[in-house]
Amino acid sequence: MAARTTITWPDGKVSGRIAGSSPTGILLAHGAGTNQDHPFLVALRDGLVGAGSTVMTFNYPYTERGAKRPDRTEILVRCHRAAADRLAGRVDHLFLAGRSMGGRMATYLVAEGYPADGVILYAYPLHPAGREDKLRIDHFADVKVPLLFFQGTSDALSRMELFDRHIRALPNATVELLEGASHSFRGKAWTEEAMLDRLVTGTTRWIESIQSGTRSGGGP
Numbered sequence: 001m002a003a004r005t006t007i008t009w010p011d012g013k014v015s016g017r018i019a020g021s022s023p024t025g026i027l028l029a030h031g032a033g034t035n036q037d038h039p040f041l042v043a044l045r046d047g048l049v050g051a052g053s054t055v056m057t058f059n060y061p062y063t064e065r066g067a068k069r070p071d072r073t074e075i076l077v078r079c080h081r082a083a084a085d086r087l088a089g090r091v092d093h094l095f096l097a098g099r100s101m102g103g104r105m106a107t108y109l110v111a112e113g114y115p116a117d118g119v120i121l122y123a124y125p126l127h128p129a130g131r132e133d134k135l136r137i138d139h140f141a142d143v144k145v146p147l148l149f150f151q152g153t154s155d156a157l158s159r160m161e162l163f164d165r166h167i168r169a170l171p172n173a174t175v176e177l178l179e180g181a182s183h184s185f186r187g188k189a190w191t192e193e194a195m196l197d198r199l200v201t202g203t204t205r206w207i208e209s210i211q212s213g214t215r216s217g218g219g220p
Contacts (some may be wrong), residue, residue, distance in 0.1 A: 002045070007058055009082035012075075014064045015081060021055035022208060025091030026120070027084050028057050029102025030082060032070050035063045040185075040192070041099060044048065044122075047200035053207070054091055058083040070101065080105045084114060093117050096209060100125050100157070100183065104136060107147075112138040118146040118210050123183050126158035126167065138167045139161075140158055145184055148171045152181030176202045180181045 002017035017036055028045055030036050036057035043127045045055045060079050070076060080102075088094045096106035097120035106119050114191025127134050149167060153160055158167075168175050178198065185195050 002057075003054070005056070005086065006210075007079070007086050009078060012061050012079060012082075014083075015063060016056055016058035016086065017045070018054070018087070019079045020049040020055040022052050022054045024052070024093040024095070024211070025054045025056065025087045025093065026095045026097050026203075026207075027080075027087050027106075028097035029080060029083075029096075029105060030057065030059070030063070031098075031100035031102055031123075033068070034099070035059050039197075043192075043196055044099075044199060048203060049195050051079055051108045051200050052203040053088070053095075053204070056083065056087045061108055073105075076105050076110050077112075078103075080109050081114065084109065084116070088115075093211065095120060097122065097203070101121065107143055109141040110145050113142075115147055118148065118207070120148045120206070122199060123149050123152060123155060124149055124158060124183060125169065125183070126163055129156045132159055132162060135162065135166060140167075140170055143170075143172065145172065145190060146206075146210055148203065149173060149175045150178060150202065151175060152182055152183065152185060152187065155183045157183045158185045168190060 002019040005016040007014050007016050027148050030041055036059050048055045053107045060076055095118050096114050096116045098106045103121035112115050181190055
């Protein structure tokens, strides 16, 4: 059972949920069209807690208001920073993770120099759907921490040739391809149970490799 918490910063306040008692913490941010109580995010949180991490989720301000349109990026990042500070105060090692937009905000935060052990991206939105000319890549030059990407090969927000060219080539990136999966992590033979197992197992294995110092660069 996750405990309720409140994240505050000078210009806002949102709710959060925290579960687990491990010294390894994962801040898990939701995607643009959902919230922290979306069943898939809750299941992912619980799976990661069961695998040995402390996990905190939170709502962005627009989600907390019940709005559908995301706030401006700078507001999202300020909220994300406050949530990260909240979790960092109770764990020894902090990993930032996020579904789609939530993962993108995490990369902006570490690009600004926020201290994290690594970032986990569940379906990074490399570009808006149908707008391959609007690549979200410039800030990666400033990201120095290890990155783990779980990427579906049928993701409409990340064409594979562009992903291979701009993301797989990053020296600090590890990639786990999800064959046939869409941006919503559906497709081909993937069941929700199989997908969650893959995400939890891969995330836990990668975190252990970071903490043991055995990570050796990009993945297959």
